[in-house]
Amino acid sequence: MAGTHPPGAASRPGRGAAARSGHPAGTGAAERDSAGGWLLRFDRVERVVHWLNASLFALLVLTGAALYLTPLQSLIGRRELVETVHVYAGMALPLPVLAALSGSWGRGLRADLARINRWSAEDRRWLRSGGRGGARRGTGVRWRLGKFNPGQKLNAAFSAGAGLVMLGTGCLLRWYRPFPLDWRVGATFVHNWLALLFVVVVAGHVILAVSDRDAMGSMLTGRIDVSWAATHAPAWLDEEVGTGAPARERSR
Template identity: 45%
Template sequence: MVTIPPDDTPLRRFTPAERWIHRGTAALLGTTMITAAFLYLPGLGEILGRRALLVTVHEWSGVLALIPVLAGLLSRAFRADLARLNRFGPHDRGWLRATLRRLPRPAGKFNTGQKMYAALAAGAVLVMTGTGLILWFPHLTPLVTRIGATFVHDWGALLLGALVAGHIWIASNDPEARAGLRTGFVSRSWARHHHALWEREDHDG
């Protein structure tokens, strides 16, 4: 006979290593975006001044933002979650349509929206890092390359900023999802409602 755990039974969603990877990446990317705002918006730049310092902090925080993820590859749980984020299954089809219609939509540990966000954010960070390095060391590339890198870097910053803002807004409306990142645990009732396939997989396992 199968025993169904109570709804308030804690379910581990993230390990301590995964939570620190998220915090480290968020802190460094946040620093990069804040310094970018001061560098690109004249009004903010005038308030703080010290442009050279802002440029240095911006450059180093951008490069170092890759470190938490690269170090996280040593974590088996983190590698498993990366595999989940990179894998689209049959249940992912029609997820956006169902979400817009407020219909039930089964999801694994990560829903389709989270998978799409992860893919877009990862791609944007890599593009921003590559173009940022070209601008950091301008003497290594011809002028036409630097012009193109500046264009891509500026628009990539807007895209990444919009993605992160949307990510924060969605998280702000889900206290238990935030608790999962803060403590590592969520309730089974929340998991059954938002990530039923993952909750069932954990229970069957």
Template identity: 30%
Template sequence: MIRYVRRFSRTERTLHWVNAVCFLYLLATGLILYLPSLAIAVGRRPLIKDMHFWGGITWVSLLLVVALFGDRGGLLRTARELERLDDDRFNVGQKVNAILTAAFTILFLASGLLLWFGERDTRFRFASTVILHDGLMFAALGLLVGHLYLALIHPATRHSLRGMTLGDVREDWARTHYPRWSAVSRRTR
């Protein structure tokens, strides 16, 4: 009989999927603005700019709504797990990815607001804001490609997708990939 162990709470999964869907939307609208061939093909640049800006505001707002109205205690425990760069419920790569994703979110918001307000008031226009926003996009795209490869393609880690969709993973898989967390999880059941 296959046994499963709870890996992610409903709040953690909701936060992940809100982040994923909104980021992909922003990536699509951002690439339309960034790549001249896409901008010409799509046209309506002012509309795409508005969609991108309000998509960013929606992204951060939804993340805050999930964090405020979801299991805050659970999210705080998860955040504390990220403070130690050793393997437990998450491996070091997952922890670095989560930390960078959170930092990028803040930097995307700050640089996006500066770009938006800079078009309306020159006091908010800084030469390096576009470079920061574009550089973040390339770095975040690299993280996304690595994340998708490990979650969808790499055979050893593909089962982790079940944890992010249904919340649980096979106990034998958890023992193999996260032995310290698996041992603690078995003791607390």
């Protein structure tokens, strides 16, 4: 990347490398304050898991649409093949997360899952206000949000639950024999409507990601500017730079 990462910061192991002057050149500098430097927002394992999830989800949406929408059936057909791909992709979807959580390499993911599951008083206030005022500067209202904002926390809870429901109803439909017809009708109902809702929610996630290049870039490179964190996740910035005195000195 364009950022110049001072040698001192690299010596700090794992997440939370805060650097003094590693300001990536030429990326919307007007937005930035003079703090400079960057934080590791997502480690390599988290990024790999994210993009594997995204690929499998896209495959599920495409094959699901081909199975479900008659115009696509008329174009693509091959129901058995498409169904097999859909079923395997669905069953594979939990694997990247499970693999990441199963070893020491998943430290970053585990820490972030703990964060995304924890609701601060500030989170609840932010949510009660309808998420307005946000973390945008200049509004006079500065929320002290952590690494993940309440919207992301809700999204994570929804996605985890919805994913398991999709997996459960999908398995029921694939191995339907032991179940009465009413269950299958119910499973189809849930699977189809939840799929639609899931696609809408993920589309929202993608739209928000695309509208914040820095945030999306951090899912590619892992890095986020300290100035971004100061704006959007000040409590996280404190957490990262406030734990070790040397880091704070370096970044402020």
